Amino acid sequence: MTTLPAAVRRAAATYADHPAVVDGDVTLSFTELHARIRDTARGYAALGVRPGDRVALWAPNRWEWVVAGLAVSYAGAVLVPLNTRYKGHEVVDVIARTGATLAVVADGFLGRSQVTDLHTAAGELIAASELGAEGDVIEGLPAVRAIVRIGEGDLDGTVAFGDLPEVGATIDLSEIEATADAVSPDDIADILFTSGTTGRSKGVLTAHRQTIAAADTWATTAQVTxxxxxxxxxxxxxxxxxxxxxxTSILKGCTLYPVAAFDADDALRIVEEHRITMLPGAPAIFYSMLESPRFASTDTSSLRFANTGAASVPAALIERLQSELSFELVITAFGMTECVTATMCRPGDSDETIAATCGRVVDGLEMRIADPESGQVMGSGEEGEVQFRGAMVMLGYLDDEDSTAAAIDADGWLHTGDVGTVDEDGYLRITDRLKDMYISGGFNVYPAEVEQALARLDGVVESAVIGIPDDRMGEVGKAFVVRRATATLTAEDVIAFARERIANFKVPREVEFVDALPRNLGGKVLKTELRQLHDTRENEG
Structure with a gap:
């Protein structure tokens, strides 16, 4: 079972009437999910989608996304998921770069008309380049043959998602099943775009066998049933x-409860009402739930498993997940779009190991720590760039041989850009991003170490540290701190606390309190925005 269509069929046969997705008033069993995927794939084919085509999907977490996304693979095509916070220009850019032949869009999300945004942005592209032809479904994007609209109401020039089974009735069932049969494990399953925090986003090419392996490795370690x-x-x-x-759901049969827009109080309500057992997420999600006024009165005893996949997770948060949110199993892990499941802690690991490390490399991958300049492999406990090699490493970046060569060297090692160490038992500790490191008075400072220390200060919800220019030291640290609502912390308190726990050259020289840290939807703190905020403050001063 190394393709997504095969996994969908197996799930329907194995889990049958068991709930696959519960989204508000909609509940789909695995049998019903398979039927909807198949009918939607027939609709795609009737709209002109052919094996190998790219299909862009721009929608929030809802049951339609599950059907629409898996139907792309069932139709033999390549899924291109789009960030819901993208503006029209960003979506048009990705559609143009991938040559997508179909756009599936949830219109009306976040109070916007995404379909209108598409036409407007594409129209501006035409005006700038004098490209395009009248009569295109989206003028300026000639490859797009149709727009499928998820949502209420009616929009000219679009096909309603709910009408796809009727649209696809012209496609014989045996034809779409044969298309699904023909999908190969080595075919590209999806093109996910990186967050673009360090420049223009890049499309990561991943084969079916890799997408399946990443989910299966994670789910097996997490003991999902x-x-x-x-x-x-x-x-x-x-x-x-x-x-x-x-x-993971179609491999292991667990029931999904999609959340379209995160709200801590609503998440706690769902946990209690539906007896949720699994809740993976970025640290910011757990912080929000723990700090919610509703938390104290919510029954979270059903929670079994938490996984947080950020590169740097404060030990204090891991302890709170276990002691306050009642998780039986908390596992830290490390991965990226280019290699989704790279390291994981294992059930049975000590609390100290789970809090302090990202676990061991998963089966099928190799890991090493190397000097990013010389390539020299470092020994146990020595710091360097984290690198991986193996079958789950991406195929490469879309139409970008130079970036691919820079990321994957001639020996097949993926250069992550993350700094870390591996102990003698093989457990990875991520200390920071190479790009986030700064040099203060000749000493390397990794902000993650400072952030770990500040997480122990009562009243600090979370923090992010950047390097700022300093005439004497070259650079010094500045901490952006989110305070607990009831806290009376001052900048002097934060600095004094840090001085007691870390070397003087690592202690932040400035502290700014903020309501929240800027993040992308993957949970990564956008330190570029914090640097811009600091520059703004300097200019104002």
Missing amino acids: ERDRYLVISPFFHSYGYKVGIV
């Missing part, structure tokens, strides 16, 4: 929501 009820807060357009979420 059909008895689990899985609250999926991570967005489906992200590998954490799609592969660790949707694909």
Whole structure:
């Protein structure tokens, strides 16, 4: 079972009437999910989608995403998920770069008309380049043959998602099944775009066998079964929501509860009402739930498993997940779009190991720590760039040989850009991003170490540290701190606390309190925005 169509069929046969997705008033069993996927794939084919075509999907977490996304694979095509926070220009850019022949769009999400945004942005592209032809479904994007609209109402020039079974009735059932049969494990399953925090986003090419392996490795380690009820807060357009979420469900039979827009109080309500057992997510999600006024009165005893996949997770948060949210099993892990499941802690690991490390490399991958300049392999406990090699490493970046060569060297090692160490037992500790490191008075400072220390200060919800220019030291640290609502912390308190726990050259020289840290939807703190905020403050001063 190394293709997504095969996994969908197996799930329908194995889990049958067991709930696959519960979204508000809609509940789909695995049998019903398979039928909807197949009918939707027939609709795609009737609209002109052919094996190997790219299909763009721009929608929030809802049951239609699960059907629409898996139907792309069933039709032999390649899924291109789009960030729901993208503006029209960003979506048009990705559609143009991938040559997508179909756009599936949830219109009206976040109070916007996404279909209108598409036409407007494409129209501006035409005006700038004098490209396009009248009569195109989206003028300026000639490859797009149709727009499928998820949502209420009616829009000219679109096909309603609910009408796809009727549209697809012209396609014989045996034809779409033969198309699904023909999908190969080595065919490209999806093109997920990186967050673009360090520049223009890049499309990551992943084969069916890789998407299946990433989900299966994660789910097996997490001991997922059909008895689990899985609250999926991570967005489906992200590998954490799609592969660790949707694909895990069809492999292991757990029930998905999609969350379109995260609200801590609503998430706590769902946990209690539906007896949720699994809740993976970025640290910010757990912080929000723990700090919610509703938390104290919510029964969270059903929670079994938490996984947080950020590169740097404060030990204090891991302890709170176990002691306050009542998770039986908390596992830290590390991965990226280019290699979704790379390291994981294992059931039975000590609390100290789970809090302090990202676990060991998963089966099928090799890991090493190397000097990013010389390539020299470092020994146990020595710091360097984290690198991986193996079958789950991406095929490469879309139409970008230079970036692919820079990321995967001639020996097949993926250069992650993350700094870390591996102990003698093989457990990875991520210390920071190479790009986030700064040099203060000749000493390397990794902000994650400072952030770990500040997480122990009572009243600090979370923090992010950047390097800022300093005439004497070259650079010094500045901490952006989110305070607990009832806290009376001052900048002097934060600095004094840090001085007691870390070397003087690592202690932040400035502290700014903020209501929230800027993040992308994958949960990564956008330190570029914090640097811009600092520059703005300097200019104002």
